[in-house]
Each structure stands twice: as structure tokens, then as C-alpha cells.
Amino acid sequence: MFKKQLLVLMSTVLLTFAGNVIAAKEPIKFGLTLDYTKAYVFATPSFGQAIEDYVKYVNMKGGIDGHPIELLNSDHGNEPQRGIEAYERKKREGAIAFEHLSTPVSKAVLPKAMNDKVVMMQMLTGRADAADGEVFPYIFPVSPTYWAMAANIIQYIADNVKDIKKAKVAFTYLDYPFGQEPIPIYKALSEELGFELKLFPISLPGTDQSGVWSNIRRFKPDYVISWSFAQLHNIAMTEMKRNRIPVDKYISVIWISKNDLKSYGFEKAKGVKRVEGVVTGTDSPIVQDILKTLYDAGKGSGPRENVGLLYYMAAFTEMVTVVEGMRLGLEKYGAPLTSEKLKMGLESLKDFDAKGLMAPITITPADHQGGGKTRIAEWDGSEWVPQSDWNAAYSDLVWRVIKEHSAKYKSGQ
Amino acid sequence: MFYRQAAIRHTSYDQTKKLYPIPFDKWLVVAVLLVALLAPFAMSGLYLNSYLLPWVIWSTAALSLNLLMGYAGQIHLGYAAVMAIGAYSSVHAMRLGAPFEFALILGGATAMIIGVGFGFTALRVKGLYLAISTLAVQYLVDWVLTHVPAIGGGTQATLQTPTPALLGFEITTDIGRYYLALGWCAVVTIFMLNVKRTGLGRALIAVREKDYAASVLGVNSYYYKLIAFAVSSFFGGVTGAILAFTFFGAVTPEQYSIDISIQILAMVVVGGLGSVLGSFFGAGFILLAPLFLNNMVTGLAEAYDFGVSRSVISHIPLILYGGLIMLFLLFEPLGLAKIYDNIRKYFLVWPFGFSRR
């Protein structure tokens, strides 16, 4: 008994150094290196759970054309250095694609992935200008970037105020790259549409917001757009109440989910809005199937409550898209699947809606975003109710900014 | 046995001042150097890029900080900021068209000038105040990097590093980048080894130990503290630039955050204050132990399914840094270097261990 344990122990020790060598029918390896400790912990557990769930599900159904998917998991703690280590390790273990869910890590790994020609998914994180597939051939946002979301929020505001020219929009954001990123879009839109824009930076870690909200109160905005996440919304809403700003003026970036409203109170949070790129809730057939095949059988990768929440669904949708890209790659170019074939597979996605979970996207070698359609949803006390159709607003302007930035990158800046 | 001292007779002062008076030490160093030189050819990209290369770079950083902390006895809680200054200045210099060699030196010089500037502030006061003011410097630099687009790179807060080129040869391969880092590491190492045996090192230690006694020997303690600040900052700046050019390929504020400062501090303390060898040990330990531990705990958790939450696993590096700093300070203030030294001393007289007191 003890011997056997020792053997397992030794082999795991060995494995951790040598990498897993499990030979099935040519598994397709996907590197999932996430941040379980620092800035992204609010989302990481559900995010990882969704990806693991869907991979299990696909494998149970016989994999992609017989090829199972293997996830190579690890933690990078939002540190560029550890992210690079994890990337190098997984790459060596044969991963052909990566998701990091961390802006700093994505940015640090990006030059390496480009150099190594390894596909890097960057759902909701990383460089927004990576939508330009011509400059970033191996980087795939395949979902609306922050810039697309920012534009859509303005569209929603324009639709809901009397006159956008006289509207006042407050933009409050975490004062580091994640929050600063949409500023160029807002500035460009403010110039074009004529609304008054004022910026309210919140310094890290974002827990001290009292001064910011005093200023917002004085600004008397029609809407407040917020680029922060998780419990920081709580603090924001508490401060809004203090300052007697109605909570329904609050429009958040995608990072707010039902769980985040819990400690503020579901009822009190009524009217909060968010921009979303995927369908949430458990109504869709594919999610029902996941619940049935995995969770009813006790094989779920995490708590059942997480299924259907935003962070879960975002990751789930991404993985559905990746798997579809893998399938197309295998179908068109044959096994074994390589990064390059996956890239071409992803680039041949056409009107793909991830089994009804998002607005259809079409990826081309030039466009790695695929449409950038999002919608605004409002919290009604128990769930998020869509307020608009899938929409990609001001996409000319967004693409202009994308091109400006990617050109800068290309020219070596 | 190994470190045989018998039959070694030094016949001149010059010989006793050699870096490695005992032949075994010398051959050990030669062997390590050979391994370091040949490693990239025997090693996969993974080990080269994510273990050996960062180890070499962080050892250099730890060495540079050790000059200030180990020799001059000044705590620096913002060393990553010093490295950031070097990295950003050299990246900007290259983007403006400066050749790589010049950009490196410029990076070091900028870090030195700013470092010494703050040194002037800090050196008027005792260790504690110095520590706190360097912490403040870290915050100031962080702020500048994230709020001055001309320096930090604007919206994306990322600047890609241009391709480094030595004497006109572009360095594009992993091996080339590794040699670049190794070369710089060798320069700093040799300097630090020399410090041990020259008047500079003695003066620094004198100032650290008893500055009043140093002053009656004609040692200007203020001047030597500034020298330590200047040289350490210069080395730190260049190392920061090397880190950006060879490892990250880009500069972002996160690469030089307060956490990194603490990490280097831990390397120095765990490795051994004032020890060259210790800096290598400390950097290796602090850098690689969490990686291995993390991978191992994850592997074990998967094999046994004992459901350690990932969140708990992921806190291990922090616990390790903090715990090790405390344990070493409490039980072996001279760090890993001292432990090595004890072993070495044991073998110096082996098998006649009883001859020692």
C-alpha cells in the first residue's frame, strides 16, 4: 500500500518535471494558465470551471474527430514572469493554443507567441488592437474587445438620452492599463458625438472610491460607465447610495456578475446595467446538456451555481469557439493539428454563434474580433435582462483606432 | 577531501589575494562556468528560457542589490524601481536610434543618477528611514510608468523592446540572449568578487559596521554610501534593461512592481548578505522553488485528489518568501551562503573533523 503511494508520489514528482506523457489518440493540447491568486481571482474559478466542463463534455462525446482535448492547467498569479514560465512549459508539453486571462501576462507572452507562431486566445484581456489579424496573425480575441464594448455602451446611452450632444457621461475606471484602455475610444466618440466626457480614475487596488464619487455627484452625469470588477462594484454602489446617485445610471464593463451583487443586495442593485458579449443563464440547450451530462452525474468541475453566470459563460463560449476552430482545422488540413492549422481553422469561422450563446461571428485573417457585437443588460433584482439587440456600434471608428494602435505596434513602438 | 588545503603554500601576497586560493574552489568555479557556457546546447528551450535565463538575470540583480545591502548595509525596498528606470531608459534610447551598447550604459547611468539623487535624501538618515524612503521611490516610479504616456507607452502600457545588437550583430536567438545575460552576469560577478579584496569593499564594510571608527581611518562614510548607491543603481539599471531585452521582450509596469522589489530583497536575505555565491543561491531558491513547489503541489493534488483549492496552492510562493526571510533571519542570518560555507569548512579538514574546535 505504502509502496504504491510512494510510487504515485514519485511519478507525480517526475511528471511535474517531465510533463505529462499520457498517450491517447493524439490529444490536442490547450494551455490554460490562469491567475488564481491576485487580481483575477474574482473570475478565475468560474472561468476555469467552464473550460474544464466543456472539454470534459467534448471528450465524453468522443473528442474532436476522435482526438481528445487535453488541458494543461497552471497558475501564473498575474505575474508576467510566471506567465512566461508557464507558457514555455506548456508549449514544450505540446500546447498549440493558450488562454491566460490576465492582461499583464497576455501582454508579456504576446511577443513570444507571435515569434513562436503559437495561437493565443485572449478573451476580454490583453491588447484590444490584436483584433487586427494582419498585424497579430496568431492572436485571437474572437470576442468583442473592450473597445467594441465601450462603443456599444455609448450607443446605448445615445439611444436613451434626449440629446447625446448635451449628455454628460462620467467614466470611472481602475487607474491601470485595464481601466485606461478604453479611454481613446471614449475620447474619439466624445469628439464625434459631442457629449461631455469626464474621467474619474480610481487608484489601485480600487477599494478607496469615496472621493471619486463625490466628484461624480458634482458632475451630475446622465450615465456613469465603470471599468472595474467584482467587489469593487459593491463599493461603487455603496458610494452611489451615499451620494444619492441612482444606481440605474451605472453601466459596467462585462466584469460584473450575479455573485458580485450579493453582498450589496440583489434588490437594492436593481437597475444596474452591464455590457455583455454572451448569453448568460442556463436556458440554452448546450448548457442544459452540460448540467445533465456532467453535473447530474457529479462530474462537474466546480460548484453547480457557477454554471450560467457571466464569467462561466464567457469562458464556455470561448472554448466552444476554440473547439469549433480546432474541428475546422482538423477537417480542412488533417491531423495532427498544429498551431498553424488551428489558426487557419479559426480564421474560417463563419457566422458562428457558439450554439446560440453569442452574436454570430465571422473571423477572417484580417479580423480576429469577428464582429464585436455586444448588448446591454439590466439587473432586475433576480437576473440580467437584455435591453438591446446584439450590436456593434461605431465600428468604423473602433477599427480606425485599432488600426492606429496596431500600426504603432508594427512600427516597433 | 575535496577542498584539500594540505601542501598548498602561497609564496607571495599576490597569491593569497587570488579569488580562489584553494585549487578545488577554482576548479569548481571553472566547472560551473563551463556548464553555464555549454548549457544552452544541452538544454531544451523550456529550461533555458524559463529557468536558466531568469536565474542568471535575477542573480545579477541580487548581486547588485547585495552591494548596497550586504556591503553598505542599506535596506532598499524599491530596487525593482531602479531596474525599471534602467529598462525604460534604455528601451527609449534604442527607439530613438541609439545603439544597443550605448542604450544599456545610458539605462544604467539614468538609474544611477536618479538612484544617487534619492541617495542624497536618504543617506542623511538612519536605516529605517532609508528603507521607507526607498519604498516611497517605488511608488513614485510606479506612478510615473502608469501615468506618463511618453514614458510608459500610453494606452497599452507596453513597449516592445527593439532587437538588441552587440557590435552590429543582432541577437535574435534564445542562445544569443542567454549569452548576453550571462556576459553581464559575469561582469557584475567579477566586480563583486573583486570588491571583497580591495579597499573599496573594506571601506564599505567599515562604514556599515562602525562609521565613527571608519571615519578616524580617513574613510568618508557619506561618500562611500553614495558610491554604493551609485554602483548598485547602475548595475540594477543595466540588469533591468537586460531583463527586458533578453527575457520579457517588452517592458510593462508589472514587471517592476513592488512585489518584485520584495522578491529581490528575499533573494539577498535568503542567499546571504554580502555573499557573491549566496546571491546565486538566493536567486535560484526564491525564483525556482515556488515554481517547482507549485507544480509539485498541483501534481500531487491531482494524483491524490485531496482537493487543495487552487487558491491555497497559489499562495504558496508568498508564504515561502515571507517564511524564508523570517526563518533565515532568525536562525541563519548569513543565509544559504553560510550553510554552504559550513559544509565547505567541514570538508576542508575532512576526515580530521575533530581537529576543529
Place this chain on the structure above:
Amino acid sequence: MNISESAGSPKLLSCEQIDRSFGGLKALNGVSLSVSQGEIFGLVGPNGSGKTTMVNAITGFYAPDAGKVIFNHQDITGIKPYLIARLGIARTFQNLALFKGMSVLDNILLGRHVHMKPGVLSTALYWWMARKEEVANRQFVEEIIDFLQLQSARDEPVETIPIGLQKRVELARALVAEPTFLILDEPMAGMNQEEKEYMARFILDARDEMGVTVFLIEHHMDVVTGICDRMVALSYGEMLAEGSPKEVITHPRVIEAYLGGSH
């Protein structure tokens, strides 16, 4: 009460009307003294009489409140200690100020600091720039080590050797600077009779062979009176007597200070 100085030899150091107080306490009150080239000069007095304060005033640790220190025709009042050291004044401390963690040899080598030009560049380019200097200075240090019979302790960490030897190391460190003026602050404190005699011998040798002028501070009278050429006695910051050892120890005020004070 100016008593005649040793005739012929010029004054090397003279202090004029030195005042120094700490808070309300007057540690030195108008003390004047002068030391001639080549003599061994003793400064004696009971504990707390201001002897060490006097030395600190000379070596620049605290500038006197009033008065002047002239060394070698140069006003050195209030100059920083490290600059004073460069003028050729060396000193030891009452309660040892060796550098822990360094070997005896390195401690003594530090004494050569004023004769060396340690720098960053010379350290980096040791083989080309520093080696010769290091070796040359090492040679000089070895001579002093021989002179003070410290050979056996040379490579020991300084904190591990007996106090008596440590005192000798400190003397060696002061001597390697080749000072013209050497201040010894209670070099025999805590020593037994034999050690004291050794030390006295070394001090005399240092003067005779190296031509150093010695300024000796002692609490005890016995040895000092034996080797000093001239003495000054202090008590509570005031000068009691000046002159040859014999004159000083027989001076009524000195006797009173020593006996009266302790009785």
C-alpha cells in the same frame, strides 16, 4: 600656570581654551594644552573628567563650543573626522572599535585607507589597476604585524581573539596609517600587568622606531607615568596640572582629585 615645554622640539598640536558642554554639563572648561613633536604626552584624570571628550574634540567628532585646535600650524577646529585622519592623526578607542565580521588582517589593512585610492574602476579592473597597490600595502601591513607580533592571529575573525590582542590589533590599525600623531584612548584598560607592560613596550617602540608623536590617555597612573615625557591632569573638565609625570602626580590638586574624589 604655564610650565616650560620640552625645549627645542616644535609644537605639533596645540589646543587653546577648549570649551565643550553637553546640555548643562560642562565637559571641558577652557582646557589648553600642547604636544611637541616626538614626545609621549599623557592625559590623565579620573572617570568622567573629560579626557575622551578632549580627544573627540581634537579628532573632529564634536566641534568644541569655543577654542581652537591647531595641528601642524593648521587650524583643524571643527573639521570632519575623516579629513583630520588624512592629516596624519590616528586614534584608537576606549572600548574598541574593530570591525566585526572582518579578519584581523582586513581590519589592519583598513588602516592603510589614507594611503590607498580605492575606487570603483580600480575594483572592476583589479588585475590592471588595484593589484599592485593592494600587494604593496599588504607588505607594509605585514611589517606592522611582525612589529606587534600579531602573526598568529592574522587570519582569525577579529571578534574571536582575546581582548588584549584586539587592543593590539587596533594599535596596529592606527600605526599602519603611518600617522605623525597617534592618540591612544585608554589602550591598557582591562589588561593585566603583563599585558600592560607589553603594550607600554609597543608604544615606546612605535615612538622610537616610527617617530610617532603619542597622545596617551589613561585612567591609571602607574604605567603612564613610566613612559610619558609630559602629562596633563584633568578633573571635571578643568585642567589641574601640567608638567613632567613626577610634577603632575605630586601636585596637590591631583592628589586631591584622585584620593579625595574616591574617598
Place this chain on the structure above:
Amino acid sequence: MDLDWWYIGELVVNGANAGLMYSLVALGIVLIYKASGVANLAQGALVMTGGYVVLALAYDAGLPMWLVIPLSMVILFFFGMGIERIALRRMAGQPLIMIIMLTLGLEILLRGIVPAVWDRGGESPIIPLTLPADSIFIGDMLINTSYLLGGVIAIFLVILFVYFFRTRIGVVSRAVSDDPVAAWSVGISVERSIALSWGLAAVVSAIAGALWGSIQGVDWTLSLLLLKAVAVAILGGLDSIIGAILAGFMLGIAENLAAGFLDDIVGGGTKELVVASVILLTILIRPHGMFGREDIERI
């Protein structure tokens, strides 16, 4: 530009209250410094630990608030004493730089262990101090009730500590910090006095943890209060309790005014800038702070 006095008033009042809450954190640093001459860089992590303990008692054990606060103070008191007994005491006689680094190691260690032990899956719950979230408006001036409460408690505690230092134990502590050897020789237990200071500093951090946790939620970010506390302690003079309170008051107002007027222009983060500058300027101009003893800091 005409000044909006209501606005300035609001910035000043809320800043002052927040500043007094920084003083609360700084108080821990000052207490330990007074007793042992060591600057405790683990104070931030102690406050975080306090927050987590309060949270665990309130949420996990489900105790009522009136019981949670005193109970957590007791727990933290022994925790602080324990730290001194296990770690700090062994360092007696070591160079100061080593001891400072030990507290820094402790800060890092606690920041790793505590959130791992009370893993909340990424949530940072707010401590329910049952405060009305609604605020008081005077004219157009908003007064934040949470900060107000924090400020009042801070002042109350300071009065308590000033009084404490007049008692016998206080006199003993003072004697120890003046001259440990002398204190020793007249039969005062130096160790006990230092241990007591650690215990008290930890008690203060329980309160600070609860207050700050009720405003910004409990997670590792509470430990970042260290920088502000250090700035307050330095500005006030490391060994002055009154100094800590006044400095907190001033720093709170200064950073709030700076953020209110400058964030717009420079793009955020001015509070950190003010804090860092206060540290540097204090050290440059008046290292012993406003009320510290002058002999404590020069080379």
C-alpha cells in the same frame, strides 16, 4: 477659477476622518516603536489579519457584532504577543536592519497565510458594522458616516492611549524605550513591556481592520494601508501618539484635496503621489517628524 467652498469642505471633512483612520493603523507602528525602537512594517498585514478575524467571527461563527469586536481584540492581543515571543524576542541585539527585515518578512508571510486559510473564493465581503450607508448632507457637503465613525473611534483610542502612557505600565514602557539597559537594571522586564506593545498594536489593528473592512471589504488589499500608516507615523514623529493623530488628520486632508483637484489634470493616483511625497519630504526636511524626538534618526 472660483472656489467651491462646499466642495472643499467636503474634501476636508471626509479626508480628515479617513486620515484619522490611517492614524489608527499608524498607532500600531508608534506603539511598537515607542517600546522597542523597531518600526513594524508588518502593521498592514496585522490590520488585514484583524479584518479577517472579525470576518470569520461574524460570518463563519455567526456571532453578533457586539461580541465579535471585543473577542477579536482579545484574539489579536494574544496573536501580537505571540509574534513578539516567537520571532522578535530572538532578534534582540541584532542590527536594526535585520529586525526591520524580519517584520517585512512577517508582513509577506501573513499576506500569504491569512488569505489562504480563510479562502473566500475571490470575494471580499464587507464587514457588517450595521452603519447607515446613507450619509449626512450639510448644504451641498456630504459627510461620510463610515469615515465619521472611524474618525471618532480613532480619537477616542488615542485619548485612551495617552492616558495609558501616564499610568504605571505606561511609565515603564517609556523607561524601556528610553534606555532598555537601565530599565533592565532597575528590575523592569523589558521583554514584557515590548510584548505588551505588540499585543496593543495588534488590538489596535483589530479595530482598524474592522473599520476599514466595513468600508472597503476584507481581502489582502487591507495590508496596503501600511504605506499610508508609515507616512503618517513618519510625519507625526515615530514615537509620538499625538503626532500620529495630527499627521493622519493632515495627510488625510492633503491627499483628499490633491485627489479632488489634481486627479483630473494628471490622470489619477494623486493620493499615492501625495503619500510618497510626504514621506520623502519629511525625511528630507524634518526626519524626526512633527513631534518626534530629535535624537532618533540621524546617522
